[in-house]
Amino acid sequence: xxxxxxxxxxxxxxxxxxxxxxxVMGILNVTPDSFSDxxxxxxxxxxxxxxxxxxxxxxTLIDVGGESTRPGADPVSASQELDRVLPVVEAISQRFxxxxxxxxSTPQVMCESASAGAGMINDVRxxxxxxxxxxxxxxxxxxxxxxxxxxxxxxxxxPQYASVIDExxxxxxxxxxACVQAGIPANRLLLDPGFGFGKTLEHxxxxxxxxxxLRPAGIHLLVGVSRKSMIGQLLGRSVDQRLAGGxxxxxxxVRSGARIIRAHDIAQTLDVxxxxxxxxxxx
Numbered sequence: 367x368x369x370x371x372x373x374x375x376x377x378x379x380x381x382x383x384x385x386x387x388x389x390v391m392g393i394l395n396v397t398p399d400s401f402s403d404x405x406x407x408x409x410x411x412x413x414x415x416x417x418x419x420x421x422x423x424x425x426t427l428i429d430v431g432g433e434s435t436r437p438g439a440d441p442v443s444a445s446q447e448l449d450r451v452l453p454v455v456e457a458i459s460q461r462f463x464x465x466x467x468x469x470x471s472t473p474q475v476m477c478e479s480a481s482a483g484a485g486m487i488n489d490v491r492x493x494x495x496x497x498x499x500x501x502x503x504x505x506x507x508x509x510x511x512x513x514x515x516x517x518x519x520x521x522x523x524x525p526q527y528a529s530v531i532d533e534x535x536x537x538x539x540x541x542x543x544a545c546v547q548a549g550i551p552a553n554r555l556l557l558d559p560g561f562g563f564g565k566t567l568e569h570x571x572x573x574x575x576x577x578x579x580l581r582p583a584g585i586h587l588l589v590g591v592s593r594k595s596m597i598g599q600l601l602g603r604s605v606d607q608r609l610a611g612g613x614x615x616x617x618x619x620v621r622s623g624a625r626i627i628r629a630h631d632i633a634q635t636l637d638v639x640x641x642x643x644x645x646x647x648x649x
Contacts (some may be wrong), residue, residue, distance in 0.1 A: 371437055374552070376586075378465045378485030383426065384588050386640045388620045389428040391467060391628040392420035393592065396450045414452050414461065421464055423632035427486065428462075429530040430454050430479075431469035434491050435514075435563070437595075439524040444474045451475055452482055459483025467510075473501035480505035488588075490514050490563065492541040494503045510556040510588050510626075511541045515564025522564065531576040532571045534559055539582040555585050556626065562594045570596040574615065577622045589619040590628035591637070610632060617642045 373501055383389065395406075396413055432450035433442045451468060452475075458466050459482060459586065468479040472623040476487050485507060492511040493499045495560065502509050513534045516527050526532050529589050538557050546552055560578050561570050573580075581587060597603060597611035606614040609631055616627045620642040629635040 370508050372403060377555075378508055379483065380487055381465050383465060385625045386647075387643060388625050388627060389426035390632055390636045390639060391429050391588070391590075391626050392417070392425035392632050393628060393630050394420075394428055394454070394536075395434070396432050396454050408414055408450075410453055410457060414457055417458055417462060420632045421462060422479050424636040425464070425632045427465040427467050427626070428458060428629060429467040429469050429488055430458070430484075432475070433470065433472075435469075435518045437518060437562075441518075444472050447472055447475050448478060452478055453518060455482045455484050471495045471498060473497040475509075476501045477613070480507055482606060486510065488558075490558075490560070492537075493545065494541075499550075502545075503549040508554040508556065509545065509550060510558055511538060511545070512558035512563065513537050513560035518563075525564045525566055525569060527565075527569060530565065530572050531579060535580055535582060538580065542582060542585065552585060556588045557581065557585050558588045558590065561591050562596055563587070567596050567599045571600075575616065577619065577624075581623065586625040587619075588626040588628060589616075589624040591615040591619070591631040592631065599609060608644060613638045621646065 374384060374469055376383040376385050394413060394416060396408060398408060430451055432447040465485040466483060467488045468484045469488045470476060471489050471491040487502050487507050488510040490512045491514060493502055542552060542555055543616050545555055592612045593608045594603050597608040601611050613634060617637050619627060620639055627635055627639060
């Protein structure tokens with residue numbers, strides 16, 4: 367496919383994201399079973415306090431998820447996901463000046479969240495569910511397409527690749543092409559390699575080492591590695607002890623061109639982003 371000038375300004379609903387530099391996306395899981403913070407923000411007041419804290423610490427975007435996609439997680443119904451996500455999106459939109467991303471694969475959630483004030487769709491299934499491509503195109507919002515081998519229930523059982531870099535890259539190119547054909551311009555797309563989603567530790571490390579080659583058509587990257595199992599496997603750290611490893615990966619991702627770092631620990635991640643970019647600008 368031809369190279370696309372993705373530009374530095376990304377329209378996100380009634381707001382705009384400047385992608386000439388990197389941003390930190392704060393994670394808000396309104397689920398009972400997410401791997402790191404499941405159940406902590408189920409009540410609306412808890413969720414909003416956490417949003418306020420993340421924004422005060424420097425998050426540019428808030429990513430709201432109502433379906434856990436941790437390894438082994440079971441899917442939820444569209445009505446369950448809507449009940450979890452929609453009130454939170456509406457409340458954030460009414461109270462805070464920020465871009466709201468909705469972490470969903472469900473067409474109905476995409477459309478209703480867009481109407482409620484969401485400015486971005488973040489889909490771990492890269493718009494492969496029935497109706498998702500059409501729904502995303504109808505919203506007019508930018509979309510982050512992620513690579514995942516398999517589904518959360520079984521994705522970590524036996525992930526296999528002949529070449530993880532080549533296969534992830536080919537998948538992302540195919541999904542970009544599908545989006546463009548469905549009416550979603552390439553300059554409204556972001557790409558996520560999907561670290562930890564159907565990949566062994568070796569796959570994750572190989573993918574990270576080759577991350578600069580994972581930008582088909584020059585589209586910007588979103589990277590999420592915060593507290594993930596690849597850090598625990600390599601360093602022998604529990605979920606609450608993975609900050610240092612995650613910050614190291616965040617610095618490497620920014621150095622390799624990532625424009626959005628999806629994270630739990632906002633202030634620390636933003637420090638890493640700023641320091642990394644300062645060194646890069648001085649070289």
